[in-house]
Amino acid sequence: MPKDKPFHHRNLKEALHDAALSLLDADGVSAVTIRAVAREVGVSHAAPVNHYKDLRSLLTAIAVEQFQTILADIEKQLGKSGLGSAERIEAIPEAMLNYGLKHPNRYQLLWRRDLIDYADPVIVEVTDRIYDWLCDEIQQAIPESEFDRDTVAIALWSMVHGYVDMRQNGMFLEKSDNVTGLPRQRAMLDLFRAVLGAN
Amino acid sequence: MPKDKPFHHRNLKEALHDAALSLLDADGVSAVTIRAVAREVGVSHAAPVNHYKDLRSLLTAIAVEQFQTILADIEKQLGKSGLGSAERIEAIPEAMLNYGLKHPNRYQLLWRRDLIDYADPVIVEVTDRIYDWLCDEIQQAIPESEFDRDTVAIALWSMVHGYVDMRQNGMFLEKSDNVTGLPRQRAMLDLFRAVLGAN
DNA sequence: GGTTAATATTGACGCTGTCAATATCCTCCA
DNA sequence: TGGAGGATATTGACAGCGTCAATATTAACC
Helix, strand or coil: CCCCCCCCCCCHHHHHHHHHHHHHHHHCHHHCCHHHHHHHHCCCCCHHHHCCCCHHHHHHHHHHHHHHHHHHHHHHHHHCCCCCHHHHHHHHHHHHHHHHHHCHHHHHHHCCCCCCCCCCHHHHHHHHHHHHHHHHHHHHHCCCCCCCHHHHHHHHHHHHHHHHHHHHCCCCHHHHCCECCECHHHHHHHHHHHHHHCC | CCCCCCCCCCCHHHHHHHHHHHHHHHHCHHHCCHHHHHHHHCCCCCHHHHCCCCHHHHHHHHHHHHHHHHHHHHHHHHHCCCCCHHHHHHHHHHHHHHHHHHCHHHHHHHCCCCCCCCCCHHHHHHHHHHHHHHHHHHHHHCCCCCCCHHHHHHHHHHHHHHHHHHHHCCCCHHHHCCECCECHHHHHHHHHHHHHHCC
């Protein structure tokens, strides 16, 4: 240990972000407090204010980065060539499902409007973009359908989000992992595919 | 104002519950604090402990009552005679949608596992019961389907929950209210009906 | 009527977010 | 080179929170 640590951290903003993310993963949203994050980084409890004006802006910054990560995953997947129609349309639901099940605490944060600022332009941009991708793929898959594209997109995203959220709340647990040998989420997407194919 | 209020409230438990619900409706989940509720009722900050051992148990009591209300609504609706298959199967989604859109703050509380105790036997019982109703109605409507009943039930409930939750987070707002003259939620249920009818 | 259990109050503790005042250090320009 | 000013970090304070312990008041019951 350096006996006298330098007064300036030089990289505090990033360090705070990292520490907050690690606290989030470890102990959930409520564990991410200004003071806990500062402690984690080894800095005084009021130091963070120079980089994040309050807790909300720290949590928003994390949410922004996470939304961007999800979008990048989606765009990487959709950027591949040679994807079938079904694969393309399911890229987004699958990205959300995988992310949500892999990072439950992060996923939770993304939908806590009491904690993060949904007016943040990046969040608006990213969510709009994901939505637009979804609509585009739906349009490609079923150019003429009795169902409005927006309706299909909203229904599909809602289903995915609701499933992740309720599952994390302990619902469907004993019924979620298998159905006729397939994971439940696979079966749910198949079900949705039937809607699209049936028209 | 009664100059000397009685030492005992005589009905504190119920009064606390009511005050908490009213704070919840007015200012959201975070406004429901032990101390705020006690203030509201006009009692000392530690008085509630005699009736609710901590904040969690107060919030759980509220959630229990609300879940019961929703279940009662559903069972009242399903108890009617002369309902068509479509009406029956949509009774549950519609009850959840209506409740969620009408009481956003209450709905939010119901799915906050960090605040309420999902192991509460009444909560387990009510949610199981709603789930069973849903499965039963699906079974009635499509006795033989390529889709597992549980899958359909989970998908439907997930869609409804996800829609309410995301909408309350500001998603889909500009797109939610109308589609070809019909409310979006109507269109989503129609979409789901197509899945059921198509098999 | 007096004992006991139920209920309410007061005060304390450590935690939180946030602000103001102060201290330290870095950068850049004279 | 040195000094000014801005950026960054610290300390201390304040109010609000949940919760517990000690105490006070009242109700119920024998």
